Structures are given as C-alpha cells and as structure tokens.
Amino acid sequence: MSERYIAxxxxxxxxxxxxxMMIMSAVDSTFFTLNEVATVIWQSADGTTPLSQxxxxxxxxxxxxxxxxxxxxxxxxxxxxxKHGILIVSDHPIVVSASxxxxx
Amino acid sequence: xxxILTARDGVVVEIGGMPILLRTGxxxxxxxxxxxxxxxxxxxxxxxxxxxxxxxxxATELDPDCDLEVQRHDDRWILRRGDFIAEWQxxxxxxxxRQSQNPYAIDSVLRIIHxxxxxxxxxxxxxxxxxxxxxxxxxxxxISGAGKTTISRLAPSDAILLxxxxxxxxxxxxxxxxxxxxxxxxxxxxxxxxxxxxxxxxLLAKGQQNCVEPVEQADAVCFLLRNILxxxxxxxxxxxxxxxxxxxxxxxxxxxxxxxxxERVWDLIVRAGEILP
Numbered sequence: 001m002s003e004r005y006i007a008x009x010x011x012x013x014x015x016x017x018x019x020x021m022m023i024m025s026a027v028d029s030t031f032f033t034l035n036e037v038a039t040v041i042w043q044s045a046d047g048t049t050p051l052s053q054x055x056x057x058x059x060x061x062x063x064x065x066x067x068x069x070x071x072x073x074x075x076x077x078x079x080x081x082x083k084h085g086i087l088i089v090s091d092h093p094i095v096v097s098a099s100x101x102x103x104x
Numbered sequence: 105x106x107x108i109l110t111a112r113d114g115v116v117v118e119i120g121g122m123p124i125l126l127r128t129g130x131x132x133x134x135x136x137x138x139x140x141x142x143x144x145x146x147x148x149x150x151x152x153x154x155x156x157x158x159x160x161x162x163a164t165e166l167d168p169d170c171d172l173e174v175q176r177h178d179d180r181w182i183l184r185r186g187d188f189i190a191e192w193q194x195x196x197x198x199x200x201x202r203q204s205q206n207p208y209a210i211d212s213v214l215r216i217i218h219x220x221x222x223x224x225x226x227x228x229x230x231x232x233x234x235x236x237x238x239x240x241x242x243x244x245x246x247i248s249g250a251g252k253t254t255i256s257r258l259a260p261s262d263a264i265l266l267x268x269x270x271x272x273x274x275x276x277x278x279x280x281x282x283x284x285x286x287x288x289x290x291x292x293x294x295x296x297x298x299x300x301x302x303x304x305x306x307l308l309a310k311g312q313q314n315c316v317e318p319v320e321q322a323d324a325v326c327f328l329l330r331n332i333l334x335x336x337x338x339x340x341x342x343x344x345x346x347x348x349x350x351x352x353x354x355x356x357x358x359x360x361x362x363x364x365x366x367e368r369v370w371d372l373i374v375r376a377g378e379i380l381p
Contacts, residue, residue: 013343017350018321024329024346026339031329031346033322
C-alpha cells in the first residue's frame, strides 16, 4: 500500500476542551470527539508526514500498541474522517495553509 | 437613514437589547405587531435594524410549500419560507419582508435575524426554557416532551419566566446572560423583558426523584450544538456556532436535571445555582 498523507480540511472547526479534541464539520455540522490516539493522529496531520510514520513515531511510542494493528485502526479512522470531509487524504504530500493547521 | 427613524414609523421590538424597527403601512397589521410583542416594544430606543413589511395574500405571492432557506450573498441575506420572503443587508441594517398577515412569519424572521447577529457576538438562541430566580438565570434545555413547559409551569411566584421555548443567550465581558423573549411555546406565555447572568444550564430528564447529575463536557457540547437554533447554510458562521458552544460549556456549569413534576424541584435548582462555581 502506498503512503498516505493527511491534512485537516479548511471546512472544519476544532478545539481541545477538557482534555478532549472536538471537531465539527462546517459542511454538514457532524460533530466528533476524538480519543487520545485519534487526537495524536489529528494533531500530527500536517500534510507532509506519512500516516505510517505518525503511527510509528507518535502513536506506538506513546501508547502500548503494535504498529500493524495501530496502522489498521488509523486507516479506518482516516477513512471515516475523510468521508465527512474532516480530513484530506492523498498519496502525495499536501500543502497546508496556516488556517488549515490542526488545533492542538 | 439609520438612527433617525422613530417609533411612529412602525413598531420597535427590542429583544435582548437589540431594537428592531418593523414598519408597515397596514394599520391592522401594525396593531397585530403591537399586541404580539407587547412588553417588548420600545418608544425610546434607536433601532439598529429596520424592516419594511408588506403584507400580501400568500396564495398569490409565495410558494406555501417552500421550506426555510437562509442564504448570504456578500452582506445581503435572503430568507425564504412558504409564508414569507425577506431580504436584509447586514451593513446598512435595512431590510424588507413580504409576508402573509400571520404574525408567525415575522416571528420567524426576527428569530433568524437575532440568531445571525448573536453568533457574531458569541451568543445564540437555544431551544430551552429559562427563568430568573434570586437574581440568577437558569436554562432548561431538552427535546419536545423533556419538560421545558412543565418546569416553567412549576416555577414559584418569585421566579421570572424568560421563555418556555427559545432562550436568548448573550455573551458579555463578564460572562453569559439570558434575556427574556416573546417566543413562547406550549405555555403560550410571553416572557418578561429582563435579563440576568446564567448560573446553570440544565439538560432535562424526567425521572423518579429530583437530582442533579454531572455531564461530560463533550456531551454538553454535543447537546448544545443539537439545540442551538441556527438556520444559515454558511460555513464561516457554522464555525462560529461551534466556537460559541465550546466557550459557553467552558464558562457555564452544565448539569442533567432529573426531576419529578412537582414544585420541590425548584428548591434543588436554586441550591445548585448557589453551590456550582
């Protein structure tokens, strides 16, 4: 499978509140709260770091999880977010504008 | 022209401290407006917004099956439903409404205009009852049947009802306040035109005993987003609604109020307002 690059859409609003990352799509008003692992992936979605590298360097180092199952779950999460227009997914690096940088 | 119109040109309806002039050449409709917004009309306020209303036969002028649409074209808003079509320019504050003689049409226009103005100020209209007791405002939110009307009915005589249906939440430098509205629900009772700082937002649930339960912040935000009245298909404003909901939950205690329908629940409500930060 080729590398996947992820970046937040500009049509979302996101903020940490009470230790939870909350995201809403401005297109269809879908609202999400992310768990700790998903929050790490979200905060690492800079458009230039491959998803596999995010999993290896950020997720597996912080959470007790093996990289194969973590990457499998991460792909599911990314697909779901992309379906709602929350994340942009590409097999090439994505140029992210300042306004698209994920809330941390 | 803004600021020089007087109440003689129409009826100034002031909700949440925002005076809106409703002008109409139709004398009978003007009387309907004066009755409908009794308690919320003002003779002295300088209107910041004014609407020229023309009353037409909806059967010939409008499509009765048209669902609500709220669209922006630069600073011009178009509001359209089966019983009205309105146009409002946000920079000049001026607008026009064509509607049937049914006052619910202008009621809807006012709700939409207020929701658009409030969102840019960090406030919102919320599907909730609200009342003041002991100088503090309490909000009671829930879906139809959750108990908004019941809580309003059970309010003791020293409580001031702000609304049993649509709460008006304003953001101020020192916090949030709830203002009375003429937008009534099942109780069919117009709220008082006063305001007070919001002590607690209660999410209503009927149960076997009176108790106040904690609510996770994410659940509170989710609930709030489902119950904020917002009609515009505008991505930038939707983002502002989201930010407003998060700011509110960060600043105002949100609790679940499980209650049995008797007046003792109001002792618990006031006690919660005293205890919670």
